[in-house]
Amino acid sequence: MNKNILTKITINLLLLVFVIVWVLPTFGLFVSSFRDKDLLATSGWWTTFKTNQVNEIYRTKTFEDQFEQDGVFFIKGNLLNKNSGKKIINFGITSKEMSKYKVNEKAKLKNQSEIEIKENGEYILRSEKPFKHKRGKRIFITALSPPKFTLDNYKEVLFKEGVGQAFLNTLTVAIPSTIIPLIICSFFAYALSWMKFWGRDTLFAIIVASLVVPLQMCLIPLLSIYNDVGSLFGVGAKSYPGVWMAHTGFGLASTTFLLRNFIKSLPHEMIEAARVDGATHYDIFLRIILPLSVPAFASVFILQFLWVWNDLLVGLIFLDQVPSEIILTAKLRELLGSRGENWEILTTGAFVSMIVPLTIFFALQRYFIRGLVAGSVKG
Amino acid sequence: MTITSLFLYVFFGTATCFLYFHLSNLVLDFASKKNTKKFSQKSVLRPYIFIAPAVIILVIFILYPVIETIRLSFFNKTGFEFVGLKNYFWAVKDPEFKRAILNNLGWLLVVPTLSAFFGLVIAYLADRLWWGTIAKSIIFMPMAISFVGAGVIWKFVYDYRGPGDDQIGFLNAVVVSLGFEPQAWMTIPIWNNLFLMAIMIWIQTGLAMVIFSAALRGIPKEMLEAARIDGASEFKIFTAIIIPYLEKTILVIWTIITILVLKIFDIILAMTNGQWNTEVLANLMYDWMFRGGGDSGRGSLMAIVIMIGVIPIMIWNIKRHKEDQKS
Numbered sequence: 123m124n125k126n127i128l129t130k131i132t133i134n135l136l137l138l139v140f141v142i143v144w145v146l147p148t149f150g151l152f153v154s155s156f157r158d159k160d161l162l163a164t165s166g167w168w169t170t171f172k173t174n175q176v177n178e179i180y181r182t183k184t185f186e187d188q189f190e191q192d193g194v195f196f197i198k199g200n201l202l203n204k205n206s207g208k209k210i211i212n213f214g215i216t217s218k219e220m221s222k223y224k225v226n227e228k229a230k231l232k233n234q235s236e237i238e239i240k241e242n243g244e245y246i247l248r249s250e251k252p253f254k255h256k257r258g259k260r261i262f263i264t265a266l267s268p269p270k271f272t273l274d275n276y277k278e279v280l281f282k283e284g285v286g287q288a289f290l291n292t293l294t295v296a297i298p299s300t301i302i303p304l305i306i307c308s309f310f311a312y313a314l315s316w317m318k319f320w321g322r323d324t325l326f327a328i329i330v331a332s333l334v335v336p337l338q339m340c341l342i343p344l345l346s347i348y349n350d351v352g353s354l355f356g357v358g359a360k361s362y363p364g365v366w367m368a369h370t371g372f373g374l375a376s377t378t379f380l381l382r383n384f385i386k387s388l389p390h391e392m393i394e395a396a397r398v399d400g401a402t403h404y405d406i407f408l409r410i411i412l413p414l415s416v417p418a419f420a421s422v423f424i425l426q427f428l429w430v431w432n433d434l435l436v437g438l439i440f441l442d443q444v445p446s447e448i449i450l451t452a453k454l455r456e457l458l459g460s461r462g463e464n465w466e467i468l469t470t471g472a473f474v475s476m477i478v479p480l481t482i483f484f485a486l487q488r489y490f491i492r493g494l495v496a497g498s499v500k501g
Numbered sequence: 502m503t504i505t506s507l508f509l510y511v512f513f514g515t516a517t518c519f520l521y522f523h524l525s526n527l528v529l530d531f532a533s534k535k536n537t538k539k540f541s542q543k544s545v546l547r548p549y550i551f552i553a554p555a556v557i558i559l560v561i562f563i564l565y566p567v568i569e570t571i572r573l574s575f576f577n578k579t580g581f582e583f584v585g586l587k588n589y590f591w592a593v594k595d596p597e598f599k600r601a602i603l604n605n606l607g608w609l610l611v612v613p614t615l616s617a618f619f620g621l622v623i624a625y626l627a628d629r630l631w632w633g634t635i636a637k638s639i640i641f642m643p644m645a646i647s648f649v650g651a652g653v654i655w656k657f658v659y660d661y662r663g664p665g666d667d668q669i670g671f672l673n674a675v676v677v678s679l680g681f682e683p684q685a686w687m688t689i690p691i692w693n694n695l696f697l698m699a700i701m702i703w704i705q706t707g708l709a710m711v712i713f714s715a716a717l718r719g720i721p722k723e724m725l726e727a728a729r730i731d732g733a734s735e736f737k738i739f740t741a742i743i744i745p746y747l748e749k750t751i752l753v754i755w756t757i758i759t760i761l762v763l764k765i766f767d768i769i770l771a772m773t774n775g776q777w778n779t780e781v782l783a784n785l786m787y788d789w790m791f792r793g794g795g796d797s798g799r800g801s802l803m804a805i806v807i808m809i810g811v812i813p814i815m816i817w818n819i820k821r822h823k824e825d826q827k828s
Contacts, residue, residue, distance in 0.1 A: 133626050133629060136622075137623065137626040137627060137633070140619070140622075140623050140636070140640065141636045141639050141640065144640045144642075145639050146671065147654045147655060147658050147671070148643070148654055150657060150671060151653070151654045163669070165667055165669065166669045166674050167671075168674070290504065290507055294510050294511070298511050298514035298515060301511075301514070301515045301518070302515060302518050305515070305518045305519055306558070307555060309522060309551040309552070310552050310555035313548050313551035317548040317551065319548035319549065325556070326822075327819060327822075327823075328559070328564070330819050331815055331818075334760055334811050334814055334818060335563060335811070336760075336804065336807045336808055338783055338803070338807050339566060339570050339805070340562060340566035340567065340570070341566075341790065341804070342566075342573060342790060342797050342801055342804070343570055343573070344566050345790070347561070366514055367558070367562070368562065370562075371559070371561065372562065374555060375559075375563070378555065402526075402544070402547070403544075404526040404547070432646065432647030432648065432649075433647075434647065434649055434766070434767045435766055435767070435787070438787075439790075450647075451647050451648075451767070454649050454653060454771075455649055458649075458652070465657065465660075465669070468656075469653070472649075472653035472654065475646075476646045476650050479645040479646050480642070480645060483642060483644075483645035484638075487638065487641075494644065494708060494711065495711055495712055495715065
């Protein structure tokens with residue numbers, strides 16, 4: 123009995139370790155995309171949730187803001203932003219002694235003036251003589267900064283860095299690149315399963331072989347075909363229709379294979395009965411096969427859509443790398459090169475590119491897994 | 502690309518496709534109604550309407566390019582002058598190419614093995630716990646995201662700051678808290694390959710896990726219970742019953758991941774672009790497609806090397822399906 127409990131605990135712990143290792147990198151990225159960019163550059167994302175101690179420098183107001191009361195001169199103000207939520211612990215007036223004074227203590231400055239700082243950043247400069255300083259006096263503070271989250275990174279990335287545009291571009295690539303092969307391949311799969319024609323078995327063998335053909339085998343000749351077609355019509359070689367066709371071509375084998383396996387498994391009596399009643403294959407396909415194949419279509423749709431959405435190579439080769447055509451993955455790769463140290467942009471950009479796949483994944487996990495397990499051999 | 506033109510594009514693209522099938526079938530129906538005597542003959546035409554678009558695309562996008570790539574590998578950089586085996590001789594001597602081959606072999610050895618191993622262990626553990634489904638969901642999640650996205654996630658984990666600075670990369674933070682020096686992981690030859698492979702393992706373990714999970718349910722419960730009653734330890738059950746039972750599944754997973762690894766490209770391009778001895782075949786090929794105005798001969802050659810790795814699996818696949826067809 124004891125041994126059983128021990129096994130149980132070990133199993134729980136072991137799985138927990140796996141889960142933590144697997145989720146931590148993504149979680150770090152997710153949290154970081156909501157962090158202030160200055161904090162992100164100087165502290166690890168795991169410090170987000172605890173209150174940080176920060177050292178900062180501020181300047182007081184200048185002599186222009188002083189007012190006189192009973193022969194004494196004052197300058198009042200607040201060092202901190204109202205919404206920062208920071209709390210000052212101690213402060214100093216020289217860079218050598220940055221934390222000489224506790225909060226609420228009075229610090230003596232030159233010219234017999236003194237300064238008092240409160241926890242929330244409010245300060246009072248007090249002097250017997252009028253202030254003359256034209257630049258604000260430097261104040262060094264040590265403050266506690268509470269966890270802070272912001273959507274600024276998203277605003278910046280979506281609208282300034284062009285990731286929002288890339289998101290739309292990716293949608294423009296992905297939707298037709300999913301629907302077109304689905305339509306073409308469903309007819310093809312039906313024909314391969316239920317129609318008799320010359321060369322059917324050979325054709326299916328070619329499909330099975332094409333499943334594993336690496337994409338790389340097709341790139342160079344295709345690129346030159348595209349260039350030829352482009353110059354024939356006097357247009358650029360790279361365009362959205364071109365990239366849809368490329369994705370249709372590369373997704374053809376796996377889509378056909380999955381749909382064919384499903385359609386073939388439907389009861390053949392049904393189709394024969396319809397044939398006897400005089401229905402054409404087209405009728406049978408529309409009225410009987412399509413409604414029955416919805417689950418298979420869902421799997422194939424998700425699989426192809428995610429494949430296209432996540433693709434980098436096809437998007438790099440068959441689209442121009444300009445703002446109106448660049449896709450998310452290519453954009454992200456470009457940012458990795460040009461903004462390699464700006465983690466607020468990279469983490470946010472990466473998360474934007476992951477939103478759609480993750481939504482699909484969590485909403486339609488069942489179909490996704492079914493499709494992947496059945497057809498993960500795409501070339 | 503605005504949202505309006507997106508809709509237009511999508512509509513235009515799909516409508517064309519749908520119209521082809523609908524109109525061609527209507528025409529055929531109309532024609533066969535007119536002369537019913539030839540009904541059977543017209544019906545003979547219909548399969549070709551069904552398969553025509555797919556076959557045309559298959560020929561243009563897969564079959565022709567494959568043959569053309571083989572041809573190009575015997576031609577010079579512009580593809581017009583026959584050079585025999587010159588490209589191949591060049592490749593054997595090229596240090597970059599050798600490096601890429603070695604790295605790809607390393608990837609082939611490590612990634613499928615560890616992904617399958619972790620996948621199996623996790624599937625086995627998760628099926629025995631109430632929160633196993635959630636755990637599986639989490640471990641499967643990387644399958645949904647792009648390789649480039651995964652690259653950014655891990656680049657952040659591997660981030661390096663000089664000693665003394667606060668580390669913002671998780672790995673270096675751990676290393677420093679254990680009292681070691683922080684490392685720029687991506688620039689240490691040989692080890693950096695392992696860190697890149699870790700990304701792929703992180704992604705592919707989910708796939709292996711799901712397939713194993715399905716296969717594990719097929720193991721007869723009586724067999725496992727009998728073993729437990731006889732006092733076999735969990736470890737013994739795992740190695741002596743479960744692994745032999747899953748032999749075929751292991752092979753399937755191994756081939757799937759092998760194919761993926763042979764083509765590994767996005768991760769390398771995004772993380773190192775082949776620097777610090779991390780070059781792989783697919784990335785080198787991409788490079789040669791554009792380097793110095795593009796060299797179709799050398800590029801094609803690299804595609805063929807990847808293809809050669811895939812051929813045994815292809816043959817095995819076709820055999821398997823022929824057997825399926827018979828039964």
